[in-house]
Amino acid sequence: MTGFLILLVYVAIFAGAYFAVKFLVRGARKDFTSLKTVTFGDESAVVSNRSASIISILTIFLIWGAFTGSKMVPGFLQAPGPFVGETEFVYTLDDGNGNRDDATVFVRVYDFGEDAAQFDVAPGDGFAKDDSLSMNASRSKTILFDKNDEVKRKEGAQVIAIDGQTIGPNIDLETDKGRFALTDKGAISYTPPLGVQMDPVYLPPPEAVVSRLIEISSEGYRGSDLLTHLGYSLFRVVGGFFFGALLGIPLGYAMGLNGWFRGWFDPIVEFMRPVPPLALIPLVIIWFGIGETGKIILLFLAALWIMAIAARSGVSGVRITKVHAAYSLGASKWQIMRHVIIPNSLPDIFTGARVAMGVCWGTVVAAELVAASQGAGMMIMVASKFTLTDIVLMGIILIGVIGFGIDMLMRWAERVLVPWKGKG
Amino acid sequence: MSGLGIENISMRFDLPNGGSVQALKNVSLHLEAGELMSVLGPSGCGKTTLLNIVAGFLAPTEGKITLNGHQVVGPDAERGMVFQQGALFEWMNVRDNVSFGPRMKGQKPAEYEDNVNHLLEIVGLGDFKEKAIYELSGGMQQRVALARCLANDPDVILMDEPLGALDALTREKMQSLVLRLWKETGKTIILITHSVEEALLLGERLLVMAPRPGRIHKEYRLPFADLGVGQDLREVKKHPDYNATREEILAMIWDMEEEIMGRTEATS
Numbered sequence: 001m002t003g004f005l006i007l008l009v010y011v012a013i014f015a016g017a018y019f020a021v022k023f024l025v026r027g028a029r030k031d032f033t034s035l036k037t038v039t040f041g042d043e044s045a046v047v048s049n050r051s052a053s054i055i056s057i058l059t060i061f062l063i064w065g066a067f068t069g070s071k072m073v074p075g076f077l078q079a080p081g082p083f084v085g086e087t088e089f090v091y092t093l094d095d096g097n098g099n100r101d102d103a104t105v106f107v108r109v110y111d112f113g114e115d116a117a118q119f120d121v122a123p124g125d126g127f128a129k130d131d132s133l134s135m136n137a138s139r140s141k142t143i144l145f146d147k148n149d150e151v152k153r154k155e156g157a158q159v160i161a162i163d164g165q166t167i168g169p170n171i172d173l174e175t176d177k178g179r180f181a182l183t184d185k186g187a188i189s190y191t192p193p194l195g196v197q198m199d200p201v202y203l204p205p206p207e208a209v210v211s212r213l214i215e216i217s218s219e220g221y222r223g224s225d226l227l228t229h230l231g232y233s234l235f236r237v238v239g240g241f242f243f244g245a246l247l248g249i250p251l252g253y254a255m256g257l258n259g260w261f262r263g264w265f266d267p268i269v270e271f272m273r274p275v276p277p278l279a280l281i282p283l284v285i286i287w288f289g290i291g292e293t294g295k296i297i298l299l300f301l302a303a304l305w306i307m308a309i310a311a312r313s314g315v316s317g318v319r320i321t322k323v324h325a326a327y328s329l330g331a332s333k334w335q336i337m338r339h340v341i342i343p344n345s346l347p348d349i350f351t352g353a354r355v356a357m358g359v360c361w362g363t364v365v366a367a368e369l370v371a372a373s374q375g376a377g378m379m380i381m382v383a384s385k386f387t388l389t390d391i392v393l394m395g396i397i398l399i400g401v402i403g404f405g406i407d408m409l410m411r412w413a414e415r416v417l418v419p420w421k422g423k424g
Numbered sequence: 425m426s427g428l429g430i431e432n433i434s435m436r437f438d439l440p441n442g443g444s445v446q447a448l449k450n451v452s453l454h455l456e457a458g459e460l461m462s463v464l465g466p467s468g469c470g471k472t473t474l475l476n477i478v479a480g481f482l483a484p485t486e487g488k489i490t491l492n493g494h495q496v497v498g499p500d501a502e503r504g505m506v507f508q509q510g511a512l513f514e515w516m517n518v519r520d521n522v523s524f525g526p527r528m529k530g531q532k533p534a535e536y537e538d539n540v541n542h543l544l545e546i547v548g549l550g551d552f553k554e555k556a557i558y559e560l561s562g563g564m565q566q567r568v569a570l571a572r573c574l575a576n577d578p579d580v581i582l583m584d585e586p587l588g589a590l591d592a593l594t595r596e597k598m599q600s601l602v603l604r605l606w607k608e609t610g611k612t613i614i615l616i617t618h619s620v621e622e623a624l625l626l627g628e629r630l631l632v633m634a635p636r637p638g639r640i641h642k643e644y645r646l647p648f649a650d651l652g653v654g655q656d657l658r659e660v661k662k663h664p665d666y667n668a669t670r671e672e673i674l675a676m677i678w679d680m681e682e683e684i685m686g687r688t689e690a691t692s
């Protein structure tokens with residue numbers, strides 16, 4: 001229900017923002033592309049709309065905040081939240097002999113995570129006495145209303161109406177005060193209005209995630225502080241990738257330059273390439289345990305085949321005219337390797353390195369989910385066992401940010417180190 | 425014996441399907457040092473194959489290549505090559521491309537610097553030394569390729585359609601440049617082209633090849649290359665023999681092409 005509503009709001013903002021931006025910045029573009037008459041189907045005429053990107057990110061946070069009751073989202077934008085505060089309802093009790101009496105239940109609903117303190121109320125008159133109920137928002141609570149009443153359920157007393165509306169063992173009641181039902185034993189089960197906000201157990205508001213981030217970066221989690229957790233993950237990735245590249249690149253070169261190497265390693269590489277590294281986790285744990293060695297070997301294996309294949313295709317991709325030109329300029333085999341084949345293969349190797357880094361980052365998180373005592377994956381796995389959703393979310397966001405950062409770094413290195421890429 | 429000897433070369437390619445292609449049959453030729461020869465012929469007549477054999481990239485099935493008396497067995501700095509395109513090293517700037525040969529020989533910058541700068545001036549790229557290859561136009565890239573070949577000071581320069589990818593105007597300028605370099609350096613040059621005009625203007629000797637099997641069809645000795653050295657090439661084209669020779673060669677190649685077409689139509 002809430003999910004559907006969120007989707008609806010999202011689509012509405014998507015479309016609304018489109019028309020708003022179109023209306024506001026109409027005719028602002030005056031570059032060459034704006035003079036093209038054929039734009040549909042011309043991929044080069046599709047320019048990523050910067051306002052769309054900004055609004056898109058803002059929208060995610062807005063919706064996240066609005067549907068989680070975030071304090072960072074102004075009140076009028078908030079989705080209706082679960083009821084918090086004081087309310088009361090009247091139940092009508094039948095003592096089993098046709099005598100009826102009304103009594104009031106005073107309810108205090110506290111916010112998520114607040115302490116729902118008990119309180120006392122005066123019993124009032126009649127054989128049904130008034131009750132008090134304290135509870136947290138978005139929860140249901142059963143009221144054993146007859147604890148203080150003069151007739152008990154065991155003696156045949158039963159609730160027949162709430163606020164004058166009939167209720168029974170098979171008749172539930174939905175009023176603007178919330179939902180009422182009778183349990184099998186005749187007690188009243190009460191749920192205050194839920195609103196359309198997400199339950200913080202499923203989705204905590206952004207500020208909860210931020211405060212968790214601050215808390216964990218200063219106090220740590222599970223014995224290590226945040227930077228240590230992330231550092232372990234990064235260290236494993238860099239270590240595994242380093243050894244994978246160290247062996248994979250020469251292997252790829254050998255396969256690209258020598259028939260015996262290619263024949264020998266082709267079946268192995270072609271077999272290992274489609275095996276997802278995740279499928280190796282159990283075997284690696286059996287062989288090397290859950291320590292650093294196992295993790296680095298796993299990531300080494302993840303990077304090895306990708307780097308070998310990238311280096312091989314880099315060698316195969318060299319234009320024969322370049323090699324011929326170098327030979328007729330008097331270069332030796334070693335000089336051809338050093339000045340033609342290696343530089344020519346660098347763009348391919350960089351592409352492979354970007355892929356390998358992405359795969360390694362994904363694999364390390366998965367491996368830590370399975371077994372680890374430090375690491376980003378371990379953090380969210382343990383947190384999920386205690387339904388600490390804010391830590392889980394924080395971990396996911398950090399993993400995404402770091403993965404993105406790694407990719408940006410690789411792209412930057414690519415631009416700086418192989419500026420001739422794609423220009424041969 | 426000095427000069428370049430092409431002695432009874434035959435080349436047969438065995439195909440994977442069991443058949444074979446006779447790309448060249450009994451090609452014999454001798455070039456004196458400093459001669460400039462252009463090669464014409466219909467597509468597939470074995471021009472590139474012949475050049476690759478002379479360069480040493482391919483071993484002929486029969487015959488041998490000799491240069492200044494010794495037999496050619498593989499690629500070597502004495503025989504430089506200028507390709508149609510894409511043979512420059514785009515990971516090096518213009519200067520490093522041109523100085524590639526000397527550097528591979530282990531020369532120090534002080535030894536080759538002056539020569540490289542001089543060559544870059546000659547080809548009109550003095551101001552582009554530090555530029556990356558992909559920042560140059562096609563014509564500039566071919567001038568770099570020429571300079572790179574010359575910087576290595578080979579005895580023979582082999583060119584496979586070096587100007588084929590250029591526009592008409594740039595091409596004309598490059599033709600003058602080739603003539604000038606030929607005269608100034610005195611290199612032996614073999615130049616393959618598809619353009620009859622280019623073959624006439626740049627061929628002191630002009631070789632017309634015929635296909636299936638690839639062989640020498642006819643050879644001309646022409647005055648135009650010498651005339652073109654100090655002169656506008658358009659003036660050379662006004663020479664009384666120019667048009668006649670051109671028509672003759674065009675007709676010759678036209679006939680060959682027609683024959684190929686007819687034969688493929690008959691077999692298919």
Ligand SMILES: Nc1ncnc2c1ncn2[C@@H]1O[C@H](COP(=O)(O)OP(=O)(O)OP(=O)(O)O)[C@@H](O)[C@H]1O
Nearest residue numbers: 437445446447465466467468469470471472473474
């Ligand atoms: N590696 C090879 N394997 C098989 N056949 C080949 C090979 N190289 C060339 N040939 C054949 O040899 C013949 C001559 O080819 P070549 O490339 O020398 O022709 P060309 O005169 O340079 O043609 P073009 O003017 O189109 O460049 C062609 O029939 C071609 O199919």
Ligand SMILES: [Mg+2]
Nearest residue numbers: 471472473584
């Ligand atoms: Mg050719």
